[in-house]
Amino acid sequence: MTPPEAPGQQSETALRADAERNRERILAAARRLYATEGLGVSMASVAREAGVGKATLSRRFATREDLINAVFADRMDGYATATAEALADPDPWHGFTRYIEAVCAMQAADRGFADVLVMTFPTAEALEARRAESYQGFLELITRAKTTGHLRADFVAEDLVVLLMANAGVIAATGHDAPETWRRLVGQMLRAYATPDAPLPPLPEAPPPTDLDRAMTRFGRPATNEL
Template sequence: MTEKPRESAPEGGGRPLRRDAALNRERILSAAREILGRRGLGVTLDDVARHAGVGVGTVYRRFPSKEALVRALFEQDFEIRRESATKALAHPDPWEGLVDFLTDMTADFAENRALYEVVMLGSHSSEPFEAARGGMLPFLEALIRRAQESGQLRPEVTPSDIPVLQHMLSSATRFTQGERPDIWRRYLEVLLNGLRQRPDNPPLTTPSLGNETVERVMGLAARQEE
């Protein structure tokens, strides 16, 4: 008796995928994560197909556009960021919670160039991505407020400072051209020393960009301006 091909979980709420189709989908996602993480969003579906060792038609059957592939790839990443923020908010030490969150986020951006471009540059603008990026703001505001109320974070620090700091750290990683991919850890330490409240801290005299400017720069406000 011939065994019928196994089926996997439904894709997008449709019929379950055959086992071979599900395996191809996972192979494509794995290859896409690797090549997009290394080269960024300039990668094409043809590039992904070659890296996955499948025909380009197979990629298009599973993901009819690059947006569909990027969305499937990074939905999980956005969820991981929310989980990281929730865990940080539950940390008994508000400063350590903030440090853990910033460290996790910086590590992700250093290891995944496409994720950095999606989150920080708005390079793949679509309503789901904009909603996911914007949805992180309340978590960030809460983390900063907790750390400031505990007296451990400088009172001048605002949520809009964090994306700028992330750009600085990511630039340090890119600067090494792969020779020191972990160099961001050194400069995160430098920045954290500057962020921490101390009795002898001189006040910051230059105002922050503000959320509106940061959102515009990151592309979050592009749809509203159309």
Template sequence: MSTEASRMRADARQNRDRIVEVARELFAGRGLDVPMAAIARRAGVGMATLYRRFPTKESLVTEVFSDQFAECVSILDDALADPDPWHGLCTGIERICAMHAVDRGFTAAFVSAFPQSFDIDGERARADSALTELIDRAKRAGQLRADFALDDVTLVLMANSGIIAGTPEASLAASRRLVAYLLSAFRADNAHPLPPPAPLNLFDVLPKRR
């Protein structure tokens, strides 16, 4: 390979890495509604270069959040492997909320349907199944209040998504405290009668698109 060709390949790789880095930063702070033009401008590349690397916004989102998708699945697997049902449930919820607190784009990516680039329905079904098993295990162990429902996990995510802080560190600290308060209320030994669970799903976590 010629020196010129090697340089062009290196430049192309640098452009691609820069686009992904900028998109990750903008999605984390502003969600998925960031225009592709804004990403190209911040990355210092033309629109043609951006679309040559990522033909659709969905393909860029998938690249940006591929590690987070894998980590989310790993979190739930770790929680299910925990021999203590209550500890497994709590650490699973805590870690997922921590991811969400510092990255506004990730939850939006996880619940958005991108059929061409990611099997989101399969991942969501797997998450629901794992959470249902975590909940059932904690109830059978007498640790989780009997009226806790899967919809309540979405309620936790909705509350967590309302955190607005000046820095990622402050958002994470606020998330940890909020989740600690909520988990304390979920314990069976703290149970008091509650209204019926709200019929929620993961799509309710997202702001309504205009």
């Protein structure tokens, strides 16, 4: 039989369990807030959402980057997996288009992750290591896709960064009223990257004008039908 814990040991065990519960509550609260509001959420807001004090939050996560690193570790794993799956595709052009769609879909599913992909966090070492790994894989994917003759010769890795920044903006502006708008952006951008004879997935439909007008109004610009 396991000997019973001494009173001091019981107290220490209870404290460890309480600390772990607080950590999980903080992570769950941060995931909820980041997913719906982006990374602009304050640490104080995360503490309130988790139902803990600022001091408790600071003990678990000393900096904002520590918290972001913990929250998005699994998302960055998914990002790296998308790169590996694209490289494993026997058709490099299909792998390229599949990768672009997959990463942009990950952005659309989580506004916080949309922000993470277009920002750097120097002290979040695990996060940045996974980003660097994925970036190197994407460079190889570009080279392979160009050999098919379907990816334009002037496409460069920075074009992906521009797309992710644009997609993050579209998601922020239309996520409430026209949440599928990002698909149209990605479809159009793939056509911009492709050579004239490249096979492409069907172009997603444009958002309904009324939905886009509401999104524009909500985003702080006057709705208009004129471009």
